[in-house]
Structures are given as structure tokens and as C-alpha cells.
Amino acid sequence: MADKCGMEETGFSMRDSMKIKLIVFITLLLLLCPGCGSKTEPEAGQPNLLLISVDTLRADRLGCYGYKRPTSPTIDRLAEEGVLFENAIATSPQTTPSHMSIITGFYPRAHNVYMWGRDENGTYSGRVLSGEIPTLAEILKGYGYTNVAFTGGANVAGKIGFDRGFEIYDEESNSAAAVEWLRENAEEQFFLFYHTYFTHAPYLPLPPYGSRYDPAYLGKIPSYDELTEELGVVKGELWSGIWQALYNRFWSKVNPADPADRYHLHALYDECIGYVDAVFIKELIDTLRTEGILDRTLIVFTSDHGEEFFEHGRKEHDSIYGEVVRVPLIMRLPGALPGGMRIEQLVRGIDIMPTILELLGIPLDVEIQGTSLLAAATDGKELNLKAHSDYNDFFPPVIDSIRSGPWFLLMDQRTRSGGEPGDGSLPRFFQLFNTDDDPGETRNLAEKYPEVAARLRTELRALRIESSRKHAEEGADQEKAAVDRWNVERLKALGYL
Ligand SMILES: [Zn+2]
Incomplete structure (x- = not known):
């Protein structure tokens, strides 16, 4: 077989031979030119990273997770073109x-970085992430990435450690600024973190969203238009100083016992997701x-937690049940x-960072608790992960849980006698669910399967001990930061202060 030049096919063409000479020449040139091949620059072709966290977004409200309403065509398309984890569990x-x-x-x-809390002086402050624990942005910065964040601040305020490694850390949840930055910096090798509270209560979808899913509602829960009119807020200035009033007014009009109100809350939440x-x-x-960079940008879409609509008797996110x-x-x-x-096995919030790094070809030099999910995503490898979530209004957490396969163990670490866990008395509550048979997590099987409950309780205790040890090794040098005025307003708006 002959090529166009009439030369015999030998595995090398003349063009290949010239290419090799050119590569050798460029390599020599780089060796003779100090600085030309600087290691601080990212590898050519290394993907960008876009990490999106839509705060308070439960998985089962998206079309790609089987929801009946068309809330999420853009996110659904991401899933069609990528990998979707069906059982991703938040750590908190x-x-x-x-x-x-x-x-x-x-x-x-x-x-050990929790929510803002009132300290002994009565001011709101929060623990700052230990300098011994590197963040994703800091690691990427070391590999030449330009890191920018556009977040809603408040509970992801930069000053408690979230801004580490970022050149820009915007706290106004400004998607227009994120888009503008992308347009102006498409040539950069970047990590962009985008976070919004738009699906957090009070659920106020902006018109024309808000009346599609429950147009016949006649109850008292106000719409965006009604609420802004009642409170005399100029539209467009909604997110500037009147937030706490909006939050309180909204919930004061909700009657949880009224099925119509409950239905309407779902509809409003879904509209926010649609927006x-x-x-x-x-x-x-x-x-x-x-900008022509979609396919060389790793997109990771997630949330920090879901939302409850009275499935277990509460609103918003004050439990660690599935919703x-x-x-x-x-x-x-x-x-x-x-x-x-689509990956069915359990995965966790702590697995996101190591997966991102492996996908970007960046080594991880510290021992963390998460595991890369890449082998699961590409080859379906079974990782047998156990997912731990805990919760309390104030640290340290006392409501603890572990998920392993279909099993979900939930317990209050405080004992009925008021003593410490491990003193022999029973915990205040202790629940075991099989989420395959009971996805709503309503039938407590702790007494029916005591051996399963005992095994999971032992594993949960081991996890607690390991986390405490990790903190003692790497997290002990924590400082405290006082909340700033801007974030006080944001926290009030979200119902936290
Ligand atoms: Zn949140």
C-alpha cells in the first residue's frame, strides 16, 4: 500500500519523521531557554473546573432523578452527557x-468548621478552617489554576476558610458576574465555584415563574409580587436589607396542617429550581x-443538602433523613x-474533591477521608462506601447516622440518662431503616434486626473516633472569626439569626 507520495508504508511517513525532528528541536530549545517550560503553568490541555452548588437542592426534585415535573432541563442534559450518582449523601x-x-x-x-454561633461575648463567630487542611482551590492554585468564586456568602463566608486559594471570592451570589468573568477569561486555566441560595427558603421564584405548578392556590402564602408589595420593597432591590422580614413574613403565612399549603410549598420550591x-x-x-471551552471544562454539579417538607414532621433542613x-x-x-x-452505589460529599483531582490529573499529597469515585464512574467498580452524616444545632454533633448498602442507622448520641455515649445506657433514640424496601424511611427496624443495628453502631463509633483523631492531627490550630455586617444580613435573610 502506497501513500500519496508513492512511498511504501513502513509505519513512518516523511511527515512523521519531520514531526519528530520538530519535537526534538522544540525540546532542545526549551532546555536551553530557562523558564520557558515553567512548572507553575498547568499542563497543556488540562481541563478547567466549574463546580456548581445549588444550596438546598434535594436530588429527587430533578428530572434526571425521576421527578414528574420538568424542573431541570439544563441539569438533565448534563446528566445525559455525563455521570449521575443516584445515591450521593451530604455529610451534614x-x-x-x-x-x-x-x-x-x-x-x-x-x-470542625460549623455554622456561625454566638460566642461567650454574645457576638456571632465561627471557627476558621485549620491551616493544616488544604482546600481544593489551594491545591489547584499550586498547579497554576486561576480560581474564582461567586457565592451567596453567609454560611459559606470567605473568612472562615472558604476563600482560601481564590483570587476572587464574591459573596453576592452573582451569576451575571460569573458569566462576565468567564467571557473575559475563557483563555485562562480556571476553577470557577458558583453557589446560590435561590432554592433556600423563603421560596420566592421570580416572575414569570411562581404560578405554573399551582395556579389555583387560594391560600395565604404570598407570592413574590404580593410579598414585595406588602413590605413596600422596590422590585429588583429585593435582596438588599429586607431579607429577614421576607423570611419571617413568608413562614408566618404557612399552615403546615393544611394540605393546600403544603402542596403550594412544593410548587414554589419546584419553581425556584426551574428558575x-x-x-x-x-x-x-x-x-x-x-467560548468553545465546554468540552474541556470538568463540570461538577451538586448541593450541600436537600429540604424537608414535613415528611418527618419538620420544615427546611433540620434532620438527616433522606429528603x-x-x-x-x-x-x-x-x-x-x-x-x-448512572451509578447506584452510595457516595459522599467528601468524595467530590478527590474525584475532581484525579480527573484533572493532579496528585493529592494529604491523607483525607474521601475516596476518588473515578473507577466507579468509568468502570462501575464497587467501592462499598459507608456514608456518615451528623447534625446538631450547636457543635459537637449529637445526631449521628451511617448508611451502608440499603441500611440507614440513625441515633441520638445523647443517652436517656443524660450521660455520655458509651456509658451503658440507651441512646435517646435509635432507628434503623431499609431504604430499598422503605425509601421514605418511616419503618423503624431496629428491634427486628438488632444484629444489623449493632454492627452499624460499631462502624459509626469507629468513624467518629477516626474523625476526632484526624482533627487532633490536622485541625487543632483553629482560630475564630467574627461574622461581618454583610453576612449578618445574609444570615437573617436565610432564617439563621
Ligand atoms: Zn445549605
């Missing part, structure tokens, strides 16, 4: 510890596509990740 139902797990690979008890998908997420993805800790997790990077792959 609270924004701060859960997000800190995502960006460090450590469980909350190990990184986020159609506006914020779509604009970000479209910008990547327009509150099952979050979406979708990753898209053509060429490195298959399209349309």
Missing part, C-alpha cells in the same frame, strides 16, 4: 460543614459553549467520563 444537613467537606474531603467532625436551571445554570453552561441528605451529584467531562452513566 447544614450549609457550612457540608460545603467544607466538599472542598476538603474531610468529615465535619474532622475539619435556577433556566437562568443561572443555563447561562453558565451556554457561556462555556459559546435532607440525598443530593444531586453529576459530573461531565467528555473523553474522561462516559455519557449517560
Whole structure:
């Protein structure tokens, strides 16, 4: 067989031989030119990273997770073109510890960064992430990435450690600024973190969203238009100083005992998701596509926790049942990740960072608690992970849980006698569910399967001990930071202060 030049096929063509000479020449030139091949620059072709966290987004409200309403066409398309994890479990139902797990690979008890709390002087302060624990942004910065974040601040405020490694850490949840940054810096090798509270209560989808899913509602829960009118807020200035009033007014009108009100809350929440998908997420993805960098950007889409609508008697996210800790997790990077792959096994918030690093080809030099999910995503490898989530209004957490396969053990570490766990008396409550047979987690099987409960309780205790040890080794040098005025307003808006 002959090529166009009439030369015999030998495995090398003349063009190949010239290519090799050219590569040798360029290599010699680089060796003779100090600095030309600087190690601080990312490898050519190394993907960008877009990490999106939509706060308070339960997985089962998205089309790609089987929801009946068309809330999420943009996110669904990401799933069709990437890998979707069907059972991703947040480490905490609270924004701060859960997000800190995502960006460090450590469980909350190990990184020990929790929500803002009132200190002995009466001021709100929060523990700052230990300098011994590197963040995702810091690691990527070491490999030449330009890191920028556009977040909602408040419980992901930069000053408690979230801003480490970022050149820009915006706390106004400004998707327009994120889009503008992408347009102006598409040539950069970047990590962009986008976070929004738009699906957090009070659920106020902006018009024309808000009346599609429950147009016949006649109850008292106010719409965006009604609420802004009642409170005399100028539209467009909604997110500037009147937030706490909005939050309180909204919930004061909700009657949880009224099925119509409960139905309407679901509808409003779904509308907020629709808005986020159609506006914020779509604009970000479209910008990547327009700039020609979509397929060389790793997109990771997730949330810090879900939301409860009275399934276990509460509103918002004050428990660790499935509706509150099952979050979406979708990753898209053509060429490195298959399209349309769905992974059923349990995965965790702490696994996101190591998976990202492995996908970007960046080594991890510290021992963390998370595990890379890449082998599961590409080859379906069974990792047999156990997911731990814990919760309390104030640290240290006392409501603890572990998930292993179909089993979910939930317990209050405080004992009925008021003593410490391990003193022999029974915990205040102790529940075991089989989530395959009982996805709503309503039938307590702790007495029926005491051996399963005992095994999981032992594993949970081992996890607690390991996390405490990790904290003692790497997290002990923590400082405290006082909340700033801007974030006080944000926290009031979200119902935290
Ligand atoms: Zn949150």
C-alpha cells in the first residue's frame, strides 16, 4: 500500500519523521531557554473546573432523578452527557460543614468548621478552617489554576476558610458576574465555584415563574409580587436589607396542617429550581459553549443538602433523613467520563474533591477521608462506601447516622440518662431503616434486626473516633472569626439569626 507520495508504508511517513525532528528541536530549545517550560503553568490541555452548588437542592426534585415535573432541563442534559450518582449523601444537613467537606474531603467532625454561633461575648463567630487542611482551590492554585468564586456568602463566608486559594471570592451570589468573568477569561486555566441560595427558603421564584405548578392556590402564602408589595420593597432591590422580614413574613403565612399549603410549598420550591436551571445554570453552561471551552471544562454539579417538607414532621433542613441528605451529584467531562452513566452505589460529599483531582490529573499529597469515585464512574467498580452524616444545632454533633448498602442507622448520641455515649445506657433514640424496601424511611427496624443495628453502631463509633483523631492531627490550630455586617444580613435573610 502506497501513500500519496508513492512511498511504501513502513509505519513512518516523511511527515512523521519531520514531526519528530520538530519535537526534538522544540525540546532542545526549551532546555536551553530557562523558564520557558515553567512548572507553575498547568499542563497543556488540562481541563478547567466549574463546580456548581445549588444550596438546598434535594436530588429527587430533578428530572434526571425521576421527578414528574420538568424542573431541570439544563441539569438533565448534563446528566445525559455525563455521570449521575443516584445515591450521593451530604455529610451534614447544614450549609457550612457540608460545603467544607466538599472542598476538603474531610468529615465535619474532622475539619470542625460549623455554622456561625454566638460566642461567650454574645457576638456571632465561627471557627476558621485549620491551616493544616488544604482546600481544593489551594491545591489547584499550586498547579497554576486561576480560581474564582461567586457565592451567596453567609454560611459559606470567605473568612472562615472558604476563600482560601481564590483570587476572587464574591459573596453576592452573582451569576451575571460569573458569566462576565468567564467571557473575559475563557483563555485562562480556571476553577470557577458558583453557589446560590435561590432554592433556600423563603421560596420566592421570580416572575414569570411562581404560578405554573399551582395556579389555583387560594391560600395565604404570598407570592413574590404580593410579598414585595406588602413590605413596600422596590422590585429588583429585593435582596438588599429586607431579607429577614421576607423570611419571617413568608413562614408566618404557612399552615403546615393544611394540605393546600403544603402542596403550594412544593410548587414554589419546584419553581425556584426551574428558575435556577433556566437562568443561572443555563447561562453558565451556554457561556462555556459559546467560548468553545465546554468540552474541556470538568463540570461538577451538586448541593450541600436537600429540604424537608414535613415528611418527618419538620420544615427546611433540620434532620438527616433522606429528603435532607440525598443530593444531586453529576459530573461531565467528555473523553474522561462516559455519557449517560448512572451509578447506584452510595457516595459522599467528601468524595467530590478527590474525584475532581484525579480527573484533572493532579496528585493529592494529604491523607483525607474521601475516596476518588473515578473507577466507579468509568468502570462501575464497587467501592462499598459507608456514608456518615451528623447534625446538631450547636457543635459537637449529637445526631449521628451511617448508611451502608440499603441500611440507614440513625441515633441520638445523647443517652436517656443524660450521660455520655458509651456509658451503658440507651441512646435517646435509635432507628434503623431499609431504604430499598422503605425509601421514605418511616419503618423503624431496629428491634427486628438488632444484629444489623449493632454492627452499624460499631462502624459509626469507629468513624467518629477516626474523625476526632484526624482533627487532633490536622485541625487543632483553629482560630475564630467574627461574622461581618454583610453576612449578618445574609444570615437573617436565610432564617439563621
Ligand atoms: Zn445549605
